[in-house]
Amino acid sequence: MVLGKYVEAVAAKCKDKEIQKVSQDGGVVSGLLIYALEEGIIEGAVVSKVTDEPWKPQPHIATTRDEILAAAGTKYTMCPNVWMIKEATRQYGIEKLGIVGVPCQIGAVRKMQTYPFGARFVPDKIKLIVGIYCMENFPYSSLETFVSEKMNLSLDIVDKMDIGKGKFWAYTVDETATIPLKETHGYEQSSCKVCNDYTAELADISTGSVGTPDGWSTVLTRTKFGDKLFKEAVEVGMFETKPIEEVKPGLGLLKKLAKQKKERAEKTIEERKKLGLPVP
Amino acid sequence: MSISNKIKKMLGLKSESAEEVKEMKKPKIGYIHLSGCTGCLMSLTENYDLLADLLDMVEIVYGHTLVDVWEMPEMDLALVEGSVCIQDEHSVEELMEAREKADLLCALGSCAMTGGFTRYARGGQQAQPSHESFLPISELVKVDLAIPGCPPSPEIIAKTLTAYIKEDMDYLKPLMDLPKHNELCGCDLQNEVVNKALCCGCGSCAMACQTRAIEMVNGRPEINTNRCIKCGVCYVHCPRTWWPEEQIKSELEL
Ligand SMILES: Cc1cc2nc3c(=O)[nH]c(=O)nc-3n(C[C@H](O)[C@H](O)[C@H](O)COP(=O)(O)OP(=O)(O)OC[C@H]3O[C@@H](n4cnc5c(N)ncnc54)[C@H](O)[C@@H]3O)c2cc1C
Ligand code: SF4
Numbered sequence: 001m002v003l004g005k006y007v008e009a010v011a012a013k014c015k016d017k018e019i020q021k022v023s024q025d026g027g028v029v030s031g032l033l034i035y036a037l038e039e040g041i042i043e044g045a046v047v048s049k050v051t052d053e054p055w056k057p058q059p060h061i062a063t064t065r066d067e068i069l070a071a072a073g074t075k076y077t078m079c080p081n082v083w084m085i086k087e088a089t090r091q092y093g094i095e096k097l098g099i100v101g102v103p104c105q106i107g108a109v110r111k112m113q114t115y116p117f118g119a120r121f122v123p124d125k126i127k128l129i130v131g132i133y134c135m136e137n138f139p140y141s142s143l144e145t146f147v148s149e150k151m152n153l154s155l156d157i158v159d160k161m162d163i164g165k166g167k168f169w170a171y172t173v174d175e176t177a178t179i180p181l182k183e184t185h186g187y188e189q190s191s192c193k194v195c196n197d198y199t200a201e202l203a204d205i206s207t208g209s210v211g212t213p214d215g216w217s218t219v220l221t222r223t224k225f226g227d228k229l230f231k232e233a234v235e236v237g238m239f240e241t242k243p244i245e246e247v248k249p250g251l252g253l254l255k256k257l258a259k260q261k262k263e264r265a266e267k268t269i270e271e272r273k274k275l276g277l278p279v280p
Numbered sequence: 281m282s283i284s285n286k287i288k289k290m291l292g293l294k295s296e297s298a299e300e301v302k303e304m305k306k307p308k309i310g311y312i313h314l315s316g317c318t319g320c321l322m323s324l325t326e327n328y329d330l331l332a333d334l335l336d337m338v339e340i341v342y343g344h345t346l347v348d349v350w351e352m353p354e355m356d357l358a359l360v361e362g363s364v365c366i367q368d369e370h371s372v373e374e375l376m377e378a379r380e381k382a383d384l385l386c387a388l389g390s391c392a393m394t395g396g397f398t399r400y401a402r403g404g405q406q407a408q409p410s411h412e413s414f415l416p417i418s419e420l421v422k423v424d425l426a427i428p429g430c431p432p433s434p435e436i437i438a439k440t441l442t443a444y445i446k447e448d449m450d451y452l453k454p455l456m457d458l459p460k461h462n463e464l465c466g467c468d469l470q471n472e473v474v475n476k477a478l479c480c481g482c483g484s485c486a487m488a489c490q491t492r493a494i495e496m497v498n499g500r501p502e503i504n505t506n507r508c509i510k511c512g513v514c515y516v517h518c519p520r521t522w523w524p525e526e527q528i529k530s531e532l533e534l
């Protein structure tokens with residue numbers, strides 16, 4: 001099972017225009033968090049938000065719709081969201097917490113729930129875990145290299161970055177720049193090479209762009225709770241959905257990429273073992 | 281096979297033959313208090329709703345704060361809190377006696393497992409200036425399983441005891457691997473994770489640190505060694521030091 005266990009796979013798009021305007025893809029993450037917040041399922045969520053430096057995210061504890069919207073969109077650099085979980089349950093006193101993260105972060109949260117050595121009264125306060133697909137991540141300086149050096153743009157004026165169709169994209173108000181994905185190779189965070197989870201297999205709900213057309217998201221509902229929540233949100237009109245079989249390129253591409261990622265990890269792990277290096 | 285025998289077998293120790301082992305109904309548990317602060321015991325009692333059930337499933341046969349027993353009896357499981365001061369004859373003896381009388385010995389809390397902040401002890405204080413050397417208990421005796429934390433969360437104590445009672449070896453296995461790590465410190469993140477190209481910048485270590493000694497800078501943990509109490513919690517929480525995939529999946533039914 002290269003996509004992990006899931007209940008249902010669908011294509012989805014948030015119907016809320018305001019969310020659509022700021023979201024990376026179908027606005028599934030922000031839409032779900034906002035729905036859960038408004039329904040009282042969560043009181044706040046850890047999201048990743050850019051603060052002082054352009055495109056440099058920090059984990060942020062969002063407790064309002066506006067704060068969730070302010071954090072929408074993908075930042076292709078590490079943002080240690082797990083760091084803020086304890087803070088959210090202590091300083092913010094949040095009893096019902098949501099969190100969004102890439103697969104390794106979701107894994108870290110699940111490990112903490114399973115073996116909560118130093119996490120007194122934290123595990124059961126995490127009510128909603130939304131995972132986003134992830135092939136690899138980049139150190140902040142790598143982003144600077146792509147945008148400033150290779151595209152000759154200033155990070156300050158970039159409105160959106162994206163990876164897709166074999167390219168790394170940067171959008172400004174009046175310009176669209178790309179570099180081939182090949183040129184980003186060698187700039188990845190190296191630990192991503194041992195990572196074998198592409199679709200956040202341990203989240204309640206996972207989502208990403210691959211598999212569906214622009215402006216849409218591929219959604220995998222995983223836990224019973226996640227499945228129920230997503231279906232409720234569709235029911236009340238938060239999302240428009242289509243059967244995944246009816247969209248292109250569909251699950252085939254997602255499976256192919258997930259498999260590639262797993263094979264890469266396996267290979268790296270074997271190489272590391274030969275060198276006597278530890279593996280996770 | 282009883283849980284003790286299963287654990288012993290996994291640790292490569294000789295287990296008793298089936299005839300010798302009576303079916304263990306209520307495990308006899310002892311609590312040994314060495315150089316600790318009673319925080320671990322308080323954490324155990326913080327399992328409010330669960331505590332009555334938990335205590336019902338076991339028999340507490342020894343422990344100065346818990347039962348009025350002076351002679352240490354035979355125990356199925358001894359929970360040891362605190363490190364051992366080797367200038368304190370009584371502590372050393374008590375630890376030795378516990379090892380002898382307990383089928384399984386568990387280091388409860390970071391002081392027992394890694395020495396914790398007693399690693400910084402260096403004597404010179406009244407009323408025992410010579411009490412200066414405090415060691416994780418595994419330096420003196422064989423430790424079968426460890427539960428780090430300063431203190432360990434009430435949840436991990438409850439989960440471990442429940443797993444022990446239910447003979448859930450899958451859950452206990454990682455804890456049986458921990459006693460060998462008795463020199464943990466925040467620096468391990470740099471040495472064992474970042475230096476080894478394994479850090480993914482998740483922030484789990486900084487979340488778990490109980491003294492806020494870790495800050496995430498550019499997606500990597502930065503350790504304030506002046507705040508670090510060598511509890512080892514960051515290391516055990518890191519998803520890249522060990523990864524209990526099967527256990528997570530079975531708990532989530534994924
Ligand atoms: C490093 C990285 C690599 C990715 N690789 C792929 C891929 O290979 N294939 C694919 O299909 N999708 C990938 N994605 C996911 C994709 O870019 C979108 O994030 C996802 O489709 C959600 O879109 P949305 O419109 O539903 O979310 P939005 O409503 O736009 O919300 C996005 C959410 O993600 C959070 N977020 C943004 N950046 C980060 C970050 N660095 N770390 C943690 N959380 C963050 C935000 O706080 C926000 O809550 C990747 C995302 C990241 C961060
Ligand atoms: S590839 Fe894996 S390790 Fe790297 S950021 Fe994505 S989920 Fe984390």
Ligand code: SF4
Pocket residue numbers: 464465466467488489490491492493494503507508509510511512513514515
């Ligand atoms: S950095 Fe924090 S968690 Fe890690 S050993 Fe030191 S005190 Fe413990």
Ligand code: SF4
Pocket residue numbers: 469473474478479480481482483484485486499500501517518519520
């Ligand atoms: S817990 Fe996460 S951030 Fe900390 S060292 Fe491990 S991988 Fe890196």
